[in-house]
Amino acid sequence: GESVGLHLPTLSVQEGDNSIINCAYSNSASDYFIWYKQESGKGPQFIIDIRSNMDKRQGQRVTVLLNKTVKHLSLQIAATQPGDSAVYFCAEFNDYKLSFGAGTTVTVRA
Amino acid sequence: DAGITQSPRHKVTETGTPVTLRCHQTENHRYMYWYRQDPGHGLRLIHYSYGVKDTDKGEVSDGYSVSRSKTEDFLLTLESATSSQTSVYFCAISGVAGSANEQYFGPGTRLTVT
Numbered sequence: 225g226e227s228v229g230l231h232l233p234t235l236s237v238q239e240g241d242n243s244i245i246n247c248a249y250s251n252s253a254s255d256y257f258i259w260y261k262q263e264s265g266k267g268p269q270f271i272i273d274i275r276s277n278m279d280k281r282q283g284q285r286v287t288v289l290l291n292k293t294v295k296h297l298s299l300q301i302a303a304t305q306p307g308d309s310a311v312y313f314c315a316e317f318n319d320y321k322l323s324f325g326a327g328t329t330v331t332v333r334a
Numbered sequence: 335d336a337g338i339t340q341s342p343r344h345k346v347t348e349t350g351t352p353v354t355l356r357c358h359q360t361e362n363h364r365y366m367y368w369y370r371q372d373p374g375h376g377l378r379l380i381h382y383s384y385g386v387k388d389t390d391k392g393e394v395s396d397g398y399s400v401s402r403s404k405t406e407d408f409l410l411t412l413e414s415a416t417s418s419q420t421s422v423y424f425c426a427i428s429g430v431a432g433s434a435n436e437q438y439f440g441p442g443t444r445l446t447v448t
Binding site for chain 2: 269
């Protein structure tokens with residue numbers, strides 16, 4: 225079965241608000257946890273990753289939080305824009321391989 | 335799409351026929367991967383390669399084979415296509431030093447088996 229999963233399959237967000245996408249994982253031995261964004265008709269696009277020995281990492285408008293105690297990963301998107309509408313996947317990286325969760329579809333309301 | 339092309343982009347084939355999908359990269363990356371994506375699922379790894387002629391199975395490898403005779407090309411073959419192999423197939427690459435965890439994906443191939 226899948227070792228990485230997302231809490232909610234869909235998320236609707238008002239433009240300009242912050243988005244939080246959650247993910248639970250089960251493999252404590254994973255080296256990295258990664259977020260991907262997939263727009264309709266395209267391949268997944270790397271957003272940000274976090275090494276297993278870190279708690280937080282920030283990128284441009286995105287922040288990833290890792291809580292190893294409860295095996296939880298989240299992606300925060302600041303000031304959500306229409307271009308952020310997509311499916312977001314969390315993935316865990318082990319031995320040069322990725323295991324993906326099922327994805328959360330984010331819809332941004334104007 | 336990070337110098338990755340997939341061909342064909344769309345294919346319709348009949349049950350029982352062989353099908354080969356091609357992934358081509360211009361980045362000289364060591365690792366190449368084939369995934370399938372189905373509704374309600376994330377991407378699932380079929381096979382991967384860690385060098386020329388070096389390949390290994392992923393979690394859903396049954397019914398698929400791969401070959402890598404050159405760094406830039408990774409072929410996925412369905413020996414005898416079945417309807418359960420109708421899916422979107424993505425190729426990915428990684429292997430830049432210090433960022434092996436970053437995989438870059440191609441545009442995908444939509445395969446329909448009738």
